[in-house]
Amino acid sequence: MLNVLTLSSLFPDATRPNFGIFVERQTAALAQRPGVSVRVVAPIGLPVWPLARAARFRAQAALPVAETWHGLSVARPRFVTLPGTGGRFHVAALVRALCPLLDRLWEEQRFDVIDASFFFPDGPAAVALGRRYGVPVSIKARGADIHHWGRAPATRHQVARAAARADGLLAVSDAMADDVAALGVARQRVRVHHTGVDQAIFQPIDRSAAKQALGIRGPLVVSLGALIPRKGHHVVIDAVARLPGVELLIVGEGPERDALAAQVARLGMGERVQLVGGIPHQALPPLLGAANVMALASASEGLANAWVESLACGTPIVITPAGGAGDVVTSRTAGRITAPEAEAFADAIRDVLEQAPDPWTVRAAVRDFTWAANAAALHSHLAGLVARRQAAGQASSG
Template sequence: MLRVLTLSSLFPDETRPNFGVFVERQTLGLAALPDTEVRVVVPIGLPPFPLSRSPHYAALSRLPVREIWKGLAMRRPRFLNLPATGGRFHPAMLERALVPVLTAIRRDFTFNVIDASFFFPDGVAAVALGRRFDVPVSIKARGADIHHWGHAPATAAGVLAAGRAADGLLAVSSAMRDDMIAIGMSADRIRVHHTGVDQTRFAPDDQARQRIGISGPLVVSVGALIPRKGHDLVIEAVARIPDVSLQIAGEGPGRARLQAQIDGLGVSDRVRLLGSVAHHELPSLLAAADVMALASASEGLANAWVESLASGTPVVIPDAGGAREVVDRAEAGRIVERSVDGIAAGILEMLAAAPNRQAVRAAARRFTWERNALTLRQHLASLVG
C-alpha cells in the first residue's frame, strides 16, 4: 500500500475556489488509484497582528483546521508568515508548524512518502520533515517556485539545497526541467510530469457562443491580473484589431490599472475584465472563443493552455516555459514575440486560419488526469521501493 502525505500550500478552499485547482485535481486522481491512500496538508501562512486582521487573512484564519474536502482527509495548519523578509524564514516557520501536525497524523496514518506539490516553501520544509520522519520526499516544480524563489537572493540557496537533497523531483514541463538543471539540480533525478485536463468538461461546444451572447470574433485570456501574465499587452493588441472582443478571466492587484488602460484606449465596449471565473464555468468561455491569448513572461506549463486546446480553441502565447510542448502543430496556435505587435499578428493569423476545432483538440489529447495520476503514483512508489 502506498501511503502518501501530500503537502501543498497551493490548494483551493471555500474562500479561494480557483486557487491551485490543478493540485487538487492531481491529488484526487492519485487518491482514486488502487492500493493508494492519501492525506493532505495545506498550510496557511498568516502574518502577525495587526496584518492578520485584514479581510483577506481574516477569511483564511476562519477556515477549518481539519475537514473532509471532496473526499480527501485534510488539515489546514497555520504557520507564521513574516512580511518584508523576502521569504527567508518561510520554510523554517513552516517546518516548525508541521512537526506536531505530522506527528499526530502518523499515529493512525503511517505515510511512507511526502509529496510536496510546490517547491517553495513546501518543498524546502518537506526535505527537513522527510529526514525527521525517515520517509522519502518528492518535490514538484511548477513555475514561479523556480523562476522567482529559485533566483531570489533570500531563498535561492534553500531551493537549490532542497532540490539536491530530495529523493525525487518532478517538473511540469521539459522546459521547467531545463530551468532546474540550470540552477544546479541534477538532471538524472528530474522527471517531467505533465499536467492534465478534464477532456469531458473541456471540449468543443457549438452552443457556447450563444450561451454567453457573443456574435463576432472573441479572444479570451485566463490568468491572475498580475504583471507577469501580460494582460496589458493583449489588451493593446486587441485594441488594434477592429471588431474583435476580448474577455479576461482572472482577478488580482492589477485590476484598476488594466481597467484604466481599457478606458484610455476607448475599448470598454469590447474589452471586459470578468473578474474571478469559477473553474466549472471556464469550459463554456474557452469553447466560445476563437483564440486564447496569454502573454506570460514566464510559465511552467499553464493549465489554461491545455484547457483551451481541449476546448478546440487555439492559443497565441510567447515562447515561455513549456509553450513548445503544447503548441506542437499549426492547428494548436502560434508562439509569438512577447510584444503588442507579436500578439496582434498571432491573433490575426489564427482568426484567418480558423482551424478545425477537433484538430485543435487533438493537440491536448495526451494531457489527461488519468495519465497524470498513474505517472505520479509510479514515481512516488519508486522512491518508497
C-alpha cells in the same frame, strides 16, 4: 498499500476555490488509484498582527483546521509569515507548525513518502520532515516556485539545497526541468510530469451558440489568468486594439485590475473589452469553447493550465515562448508562439482567426493530458522512491 502524504501550500479552500485547483485534481486522481492512500496537508501562511486583521487573512484564519474537501482528507495548519523578509523564514516557520501535526498523523498511520507539490516553501520543509520520519521526498516544480523563489536572494539557496537533497524531482514541462537543473542538479534527476485536464468537461462545443449566450457576435479572444504583470494582459489589450471588430474577455482577478481598466478606457475599447473577474473553474468550459483564440502574453510560466484547458476545448492559443509552450503548441493548428509584444500578438491572433482550425483537430494537441495519465505517472514515481529507499535499507542492514 502506498501511503502518501501530500504537502501543498497551493491548494483550494472555501475562501479561494480556484487556488491551486490543479493540485487538488492531481491529488484526487492519485487517491483514486488502487493501492494508494492519500492524506493532504495544506498549510496556510498568515502574517503577524496587524496585517492578519485584513479581511482576506481573517477569512483564512477562520477556515477549519481539518475537513473533507471534495472527498480528500485535508488538514490546514497555520504558520506565521513575516512580511518584508522575502520569505527567508517561511520554511522554518512551516516546519515548526507541521511537526506536531505530522507526529499525530504518523502515530495514526505511517506514511511512506512525502509528495511536495510546490517547490517553496513546501519543498525545503518536506526535505526536513522526510529526514525526521525517515521517508523519501518528492518535490514538483510548477513555475513561480522556481522562477521567483528559486532566484530571490532570500530564498534561492533554500530552494537549491532542497533540490539537491530531495529523493525525487518533478517538473511540469521540459523547460521547467531545465530550470530546476540550473539550480545545480543533474538534468536526468528531473522527471517531466505534465498536468492533466478533465477532457469530459473541457471539450469543444457549439461555438456560435456559446457566443450567442454571451451576447457576442464577432471574433472572440479570451485572456485567462491572474491580473498580475507577469501574465501580460496589457499586451493582449494592446494587440486587440489593433484588430477591429474583435472582442476580448479577460478572466481573472488581481492587483492589476484598475490599471487594466484604465488602459481599456484610455484606448476607447470599453465596448470591445470586458474584465470579467474571477469565475468558478466549472464555468470555464463554455467560455473557452466560445472563444476563437485564448491569448496569454506571460513573461514566465511552467506549463499553464489555461493553455491545456483551452486546447482541450478546441480553442487555439497564442502565447509567448515561456516555460513549456513548446510542449503544447506542437503544430500551427494548436496556435502560435510569439514575442510578448502587442504587434506580434496582433499578427498571431489575426493569423489564427484567418486559419479558423477545426476545434476537434485543435484538441488533439492535448489528448494525452489526462488526470488518469498524470496520476499513473505520479504513482509510479512515488512508488519507485519508496522501493529504492527500502532496497537501500536492506542493503545497508545486510
